[in-house]
């Protein structure tokens with residue numbers, strides 16, 4: 001059905017984004033290793049690296065949210081649904097998807113405001129003095145995508161629930 | 166009872182209610198926290214708090230160790246390091262009664278030093294050691310139970326994602342908690358080995374004796390284990406020696422593990438994709454949980470209910486040991502039906518002030534919490550690690566696995582009692598290292 | 601009518617110096633003077649937000665009504681207050697706080713639009729803490745030095761050291777494990793975070809202070825009933841800035857004396873000739889701050905003028 005093709009596409013896109021983000025995280029880890037080496041061996045760490053790493057890490061982690069929400073890899077407890085039967089389970093999953101989407105929609109809205117505020121007040125990264133709104137706009141974008149993805153799962157029927165640690 | 170306390174209780178009920186209705190735990194806590202905070206302090210600040218708290222957590226270098234350690238563990242698995250560990254442990258003790266089980270537990274402990282998750286450790290050893298135990302005639306339930314229980318060592322032996330979560334929420338240093346867990350981890354290993362020795366003596370049919378490894382086999386196994394020893398020594402040693410911080414050690418570990426996977430030509434498109442996607446999913450859901458927990462934590466703080474509760478408990482005159490015992494029972498019951506990490510995170514704003522008011526060290530309580538979580542991951546009906554092993558070996562009945570876990574559960578509860586009675590076991594090493 | 605309730609956020613624990621000796625008394629004093637129109641509740645220990653970097657945002661978002669903020673934690677916004685961060689300019693927190701507050705009150709400083717500062721102030725200057733003796737600029741060469749702030753970072757680079765970024769709570773640990781070779785902090789911080797227990801050599805060379813403030817949102821302040829406003833006005837301003845500085849200096853003195861008396865720590869006061877060596881390297885860095893923007897020159901002159909008057913007892 002066109003419906004399921006659509007959701008498969010969204011899932012693939014979100015997974016691709018998450019894949020790229022964790023790849024980026026690995027590169028960031030490599031940068032950190034270089035920074036450590038330079039500091040330890042030559043006492044000359046990369047200027048302002050820690051600030052950039054923490055902001056970039058935030059962007060990369062936010063880029064994992066769409067995948068987490070679209071694939072519903074989340075820490076949840078489904079005892080009630082399992083004991084009440086599959087019809088109930090579907091209804092509960094749908095309710096949970098609505099709440100999740102609403103929560104992330106609020107977060108997205110606040111993040112857009114936050115990024116705009118960072119732009120207006122011209123906040124800078126310490127030492128390097130680059131504008132921080134660039135990073136937080138990227139975070140805002142990914143949270144908007146996550147909220148949109150979560151909204152799409154409301155209409156989608158979940159086959160099996162994912163579990164976690 | 167004043168209004169804020171009632172409001173806090175309503176907030177807790179709302180959280181549990183939403184969780185029961187399948188809402189992800191992080192989202193449930195976040196929603197209850199935002200609404201509760203909004204009712205007390207206004208909705209504009211409550212909404213703004215969503216962005217600022219998310220910002221704090223996403224940009225936190227402490228929390229960033231979680232995805233990095235997940236990456237390290239994934240690449241270490243891809244590189245075949247768990248199999249090396251298992252082979253080594255097997256070469257050393259495989260010929261004893263219960264030797265394969267002991268090798269599994271030893272391998273789990275070794276892998277725990279490069280992996281921060283209990284589920285990942287159990288899953289990894291479910292693949293690395295379960296088939297060989299079963300093919301050597303071990304009872305499937307006992308073999309699966311060993312893997313499930315051994316896997317929990319992954320969160321007690323540093324690095325540990327649960328310790329990071331605890332340290333961040335309790336505002337303690339991650340490294341102090343790691344150091345505090347070292348002696349309890351050693352104790353855990355010993356208790357596991359004792360449980361195996363006792364169980365196999367009582368039920369020898371569960372664990373037939375295997376052949377003794379030759380000297381050449383042992384030498385080969387030792388040589389093959391060099392990479393994993395090197396990785397663990399770099400990550401933990403570098404952190405302890407001050408070459409790098411906890412976050413940096415995780416980054417270095419992830420890069421090294423990636424390097425080993427490439428060097429052993431184990432990194433294919435498929436394994437790379439699996440490692441990266443696994444990290445994305447696990448980290449994403451942990452961050453959602455923590456963001457929700459911090460939102461709920463502020464709500465709880467602004468009601469000042471935790472202080473009210475501390476005062477009430479103190480005024481009631483309940484002896485401390487009885488209160489601690491009641492907390493333990495509550496946690497273990499909660500762990501039976503609830504996600505253990507979520508239970509720790511939800512109860513933290515209330516339990517931690519109590520623990521501190523009794524004069525206990527929050528670091529000690531962190532270790533205790535991890536051990537409780539280890540137990541919760543093995544208890545029915547919702548034992549996460551048992552489910553993981555069941556997922557790997559679907560033919561073994563769940564009841565058989567729970568039966569196989571029982572000797573370990575008994576030893577875990579004994580171990581918890583020992584750690585409760587002697588806080589020095591957790592606190593002595595950090596004291597000594599502080600100088 | 602019921603009193604208006606204000607939430608006062610501090611990221612410090614309730615018993616920490618400034619929170620216990622300045623912020624909590626301020627809350628009590630203003631509440632008492634308000635004739636029942638105001639009730640200020642302290643939320644110490646970061647219960648409204650534990651990240652020190654986010655304290656200003658807590659206030660502008662309305663999560664808290666009054667906040668205790670470290671101004672350079674909002675990089676780019678309060679650049680004018682960097683004047684107190686220049687090494688050798690101020691020698692104690694009281695004079696630095698009063699002078700900086702006067703600059704704020706007369707409207708010389710930008711970045712405070714929409715904010716009502718109950719006080720602007722400064723910490724005591726940071727000094728050097730290490731495990732090997734540090735006497736001269738050459739002792740910093742190739743060393744890993746923990747410091748925060750743009751200007752201090754440039755100073756360390758000029759001295760040939762490598763500035764390393766470490767969060768406040770992890771300084772003692774980084775020093776004890778050798779992640780950094782030395783750290784620059786004021787004595788109060790040393791006391792609070794036990795830096796003296798992991799370092800043994802201290803050079804009392806004043807390398808610049810950090811600007812701080814007690815902040816409200818202007819519109820929140822304006823919306824208060826008149827008695828509440830005048831109670832707050834009465835408890836704040838230059839007098840509060842002075843109290844802030846004095847509280848810093850008291851703790852400074854106490855910790856320095858305690859550390860000096862300890863057998864394991866050596867506190868060195870540099871001789872004039874030694875200070876001259878340091879100034880040879882650092883003065884040009886200060887000069888480059890002065891000439892970076894035309895307004896910096898003005899701020900520098902006005903601040904020096906205020907300091908002169910304050911030192912003369914005015």
Ligand code: NA
Pocket residue numbers: 276277278279280281282318319320321322323324325
């Ligand atoms: Na571990």
Ligand code: NA
Pocket residue numbers: 500501502503540541542543544545546547548549
């Ligand atoms: Na359980």
